[in-house]
Amino acid sequence: MEFIKGLFINLRLKDIVDIFIVAMAFYKLFKLIRETRAEQLTKGIIALFVFTKVSDWLQLYTVHWILDKTMTVGILALIIVFQPELRRALEYIGRSNFFTKSFIEIKDESLSQLVEEIVEAVASLSRQKIGALIVIERTTGLSEVIETGTRIDGKVSSDLLINIFIPNTPLHDGAVIVKEDIIKAAGCFLPLTENTSLSKDLGTRHRAALGISEKSDSLSIIVSEETGAISIAENGSLARYLDTKTLRQILMDMYKPKDQKSTFIAKWRRKDGQREK
Incomplete structure (x- = not known):
């Protein structure tokens, strides 16, 4: 108790800031690796670290030497094994508002017309049960993806x-x-998601939409060929079974200037969490 009391007495403001930064870093890291291969690999690394400490405590010299050398060499192996996750983390940092330019701001008249054109097309495709995948580029450039298709x-x-x-x-x-x-x-190829916990009834379009949303800040609109259902993918998550009114609101909110953006998407997702997979 005296030790804990001493910690609180000697706690300074910069110590609190330091703890907060580390906690936020671990939280962001957890969000990045959640439901990916890295999550299982991280559990294995933690287990290996625990076994190393236990072998040292029990004075199992040979076992400890092997585990200790494995941990030392493992740093280089981690860089190779976690290459996709490290790239994703760096892309996430690069997409932060500090480094990126503002998303395009369109005048109200043009904005309404643009949104109506997209919604009208999606509604028509949905009624006819014609599969579609529309990706709207935001601050992250998609030039590499555009090059895989036919320029229009x-x-x-x-x-x-x-x-x-x-x-x-x-x-x-x-x-x-x-x-x-x-x-x-059009006719562009997208990377498929690495998320292995998705519902089996999701086809290639949905997985491709999630894949591009994991690698950029784009917003994807998907129309199911089987059911005609409308979905959107953003930031690695999927919201399904939207109606045209909801889609219109999301698009209007996305194109608005930053200081006018509402939290409509977040509110809708909290209200209809069961629709997310």
């Missing part, structure tokens, strides 16, 4: 979007990339 560079319109996804056409089986109010490319 046409203004966003519902007719153009619908025609792209009509079955048996050259560009229907891929993603459309939208930047600001321009359709940059």
